[in-house]
Amino acid sequence: MVLRLGRRSLGERVFDAFNVGILLLMTISFIIPILITYSSSITNEVVLLKEGYQILPRDVSFAAYKFLFRSNNNVMTTIGNSLVITLVGTSFSILVTTMLAYGLSIRDLPFNRALTLFVVFTMYFSGGIIPSYIVYKGYGISNSLIVQFVINMVNPFFMIIMRNYYASLPHDIVESGRIDGANEFRIFSSIILPLCKPMLASLVIFYGVLYWNDWTTFTFYCSSTSVMPMPVLMQRMMRFADEILVATGAGSIPAMGIVPREGIKMSLVVIITLPIIVCYPFLQKYFVKGMTLGAVKG
């Protein structure tokens, strides 16, 4: 926050007005694409094709959503898969990451430096997609939901932030827990973790978004439609024109009239982004706090 020191000169006033203008324009640029896709998803397809995408819907129609939310089509399968991947993946990741970070935050833990390096190394180097594909196939986890909710179990970056957060907690708390006779597991679960609520909230949004948005894991290591998550369906609808008909099962039911192709794509964008946009403002304050404390020296 800038301190208000002295009176503002004319030059400063001009700058301040200019500054507000620029930032306002930038903010609008972040909102407009969302408005366009959201309004297109509820626009009558005929009007949409004639008049093009608009910021506000001209002729409201929910036909696209009716196509998506019919039972027994691939869309419902992908929604289910995305939910499973996100819920299971996020829970495991948070459990495993918080425990690993806790150990690494203890300074006099033998081999601490080596183990930290062991984790951080994976941030910069990887075997790449080809060896990973072969190795995962060898484990028998490729082409399944398992590989998709296991793949990001420990994100080194989030782990480091978590570790730094633990390190910022007052040290006496752990010692007093020990003197009260609590064992290490108890100290961790009933003393340390409750103090980390803002950071845990940050991890929920980071990992949640990571799993919810993940489409490369499927692209690299999976192929069956039965384990496909929503973003992959989205990507395939853009790549292959027929995917819309196949996924919604619209090709087999002529009675439903014209297929709102553009509307279906846009309504899928809404379904994927709405949970993020709705939850985001509530969790936002936590991750700014967490990042501020955790990212000081990464």
Add this chain to the structure above:
Amino acid sequence: MRLQTAIQARGRSPLVKKLRSYWPIYLMMLPGLVFLVLMRYVPMYGLVMAFKKFTMTKGIFGSPFVGLANFEVFWGSSFFWSSFRNTLIINSFRLLVSFPASIILALLLNELYNQRFKKIVQTISFLPYFLSWVIVSMFTYSFLASDFGYVNVILRQLGYEGRDWYLMPHIWRGILVATNVWKNIGWGCIFYLAAIANINPELYEAAFIDGAGRWKRVLHITIPSLSSMFLIVLIINISFILVGDFEQVWAMTSQYSILKANTSVLSTAIYEIGLEKGFFGQAAAMGFFNSALMATILVGANYLAKVLTGNRQAGLF
């Protein structure tokens, strides 16, 4: 009694005693470490297949060594070199734009008087970071689609002809850079804002008393306090200069083959050659080459940072 031994063990005791007292901690760390070994380090070891004539039936370890044969194949391919060039061009261009852009945004946000407005701008500017490239690619499509994209709608309203943006390969490197900056600018400045918040306000007051105006205070206090952070961000960015952003490039351009000559990057080339066409050995060799180059650049940039600043503590490690 147990407690006493634990306390004693934590004192100046030999390593073994210390290890013993910490066993629950190690147990808690175990799942994470096992994950990293199985899912990250074993594939790293699998990179030896870059030097092998790989067949699925024999597996990574059973396949015979062929020396540098795989490297020779991609070394002579024009697809590899055009992808290499694209990666370098797109990423350098992106570095030139996005690195200063986040800094400028952080400084501009910091100069706002109205805290409420600042908060709203900040909150909205982080949002695109949390949307995937598939979604951003749909946003781009809603703007640039030839028949009903928003840009063409506007152009037609103004009396111009609409254009086929997806048939113009030469603009797409620019679009990749622009969308990348759009998506990441807010997130990029979060660290700078955190650092600015930690600057001692007395510094500004002292400077004001000495007659420094607002611009001078930014130039002589805010920017110098961020310099070590600039360096770290720069090193990280430079070391990723040869790593193509698979998610972005594949989501935004893979459906338009005409764009490939200008937008294919190393990571998408590796995916196409390896997983789509099935030339595993060659693709693994490209991946190996890519990683090795990246490691060299990372270490080099880090070393350079230490030499240029004359500070042994500077840099990442």
